Amino acid sequence: MKKRVLIIATGGTIASTSEGEGLTPTASGRELADKVPLLDTIADLDFVQPMNIDSTNMRPRDWLRIKDVIAGAYDRYDGFVVLHGTDTMAYTAAALSYLIQDSEKPIVLTGSQQPMASPFTDAKLNLYQSVLYAADEASRDVNVVFSGKVIAGTRAHKQRTMSFNAFMSMNYPSLAYIRNDRIVRAGADLRAGGAVPERTGASPRVCGELDERVIVLKLTPELQPSIFGLLKRDYDAVILETFGIGGIPSYGDNSYEDAILDWVESGRTLVVTTQVPEEGLDLGVYEVGRAYAENPGILKGDDMSTEALVAKTMWALGQSRDPEQVRELFYREVNHDRMPR
Template identity: 50%
Template sequence: MKRILLLATGGTIASRPTAAGGLAPMITSDELLACVPELAGVCHMDAVQLFNLDSTSVGPAQWAQIAAEVRRRYDDYDGFVITHGTDTMAYTAAALSYMIQQSPKPVVLTGSQKSIYNRDTDARNNLYRAVLYACHDTAWGVQLVFDGKVILGTRARKTRTKSFNAFSSIDYPNTAEFRDLRLIPFLPRPAEYGQVRFYEKLDPSVFVLRLIPGMRADIIPLLADHCKALILESFGVGGLPGGDDGELFAAVRDWCAAGRLVVFTTQVPHEGSDLGVYEVGRAAKALPGVLEARDMTPEAAAVKLMWALGQSCDRAEVSRLFLTPVQFDVV
């Protein structure tokens, strides 16, 4: 039997009703396992309660804690399953993809739309299948298992707020899928996944600004004292209203002239950015310090930038790290 470590972090899957009428994480890691007794016949499991938080409260400090625990116990287990709230699970999946790279062992995130406290919800099914995947000989890397789908950590996005099929793989195939309890692998473990690489540092001084028609440009200088990098969610394939004669272009030019980075992405859910298509984007693309997220998810782009800033203070090196593909985050 394989050895799997469950790392519990809270979320809806571990929630109970409070006296005020809402849900809050209160169920422990051992209680989670007790809710799915069938797991005893699948593998040998140990459980650790890292923290018990609503996922809206999970961020870089918690990502570092999860990665450190996986690193500390990596040689003792064949795989890892992390239970997590759904609201920020895509961010955590992306963060772990950059902090735990080229892992031949699976690091699997899962959660649910309804608590495991309730009967006949998605919670037990998702946890059971996450463990099944972690035990499978074809499993690898940081993955998210939800509603029978296995999704790369860098490609996962929450696309529904209430339905059980809450997560989608954006512009990339699923790693695998379950047909009932049978796993059908689609993407094999890459040949280079032989020696895991762990990273510890993240720099969260990143701000994401969504452009809207008529937005004033003077919002950008206000961020200068707080952020090293700015992600602009632009329209369509990307660009700045007014082109190189506009106030937004001047603000971005001044931001980059101070040694900071700007990453352009798109508000459109699929197919990514391409600043070279229109003149309003071409001038911005030519500025030193301007990068493109291309077809990266917004979650992956934001977290990868935090990771790259955590590795270097040199803008050229941060740019290189950001543009280098990691676990198929950009193609």
């Protein structure tokens, strides 16, 4: 018996056509599926279109709309495929990982670098393989399926703007590879003994609140620490991308340390990460980071991607304003987002 898969179309390049002033999403999910040979042999497909936008315009309120569609239809389908633009796909994949946790059913995000109508498109294979993965009994949780790779939703990062292999798995192995119509699962997608756990019928944990007042601040030489004071009006949390493995300037005075501690002591959240894409953060290595290493009010991003840090901070602050609870939520491992402490 074929599985039932719900395709949730949101727009993006995969749905775009040229309207004379650049690519614009116009095609529906059903129209896209009709272009993919043999797709209906994999699963029984239904379609819903909560929006049809360029993913540059995707916002946290849209993540919640997608979450509501999945949660409302969860009991009626075996899997879900979200068609999405590539530019912010990693943010949406991370957000859905926190909004719908421990899902025994797969929630797959995919898109393409070329529109479905392009003669050289990658859209057909990406959509075919995403439905294949969503219909497989062993698949679970939120993932990105793109160019033959299955990436945990919290580890996806768009690395290339034009090539078909646009996404990489940040600091974590890909969960599986798809070769034509065969899924080859890697160790990260298997449990003890090399077996995939059976589904128990348990419902996922669905969360409904996000704090959108989160900003990423990238250190650059001579960036003035007074920026923290200017951000207080509009933001509850700063994700600070430091130099190297965790360097924060001192410039021979305490201006940065004073500004950062003032931000934390004001009740706001500070997450420290690195602007270097791979291998993560360690504040204790150099003197320029050690001053912040043991401060309980400063959360450490370790080897998480910036996309996941944004989504997780929004999610954690959406659940609680108590610093201890926020800290516990932040350091809780969700969908492979960080190595367990």
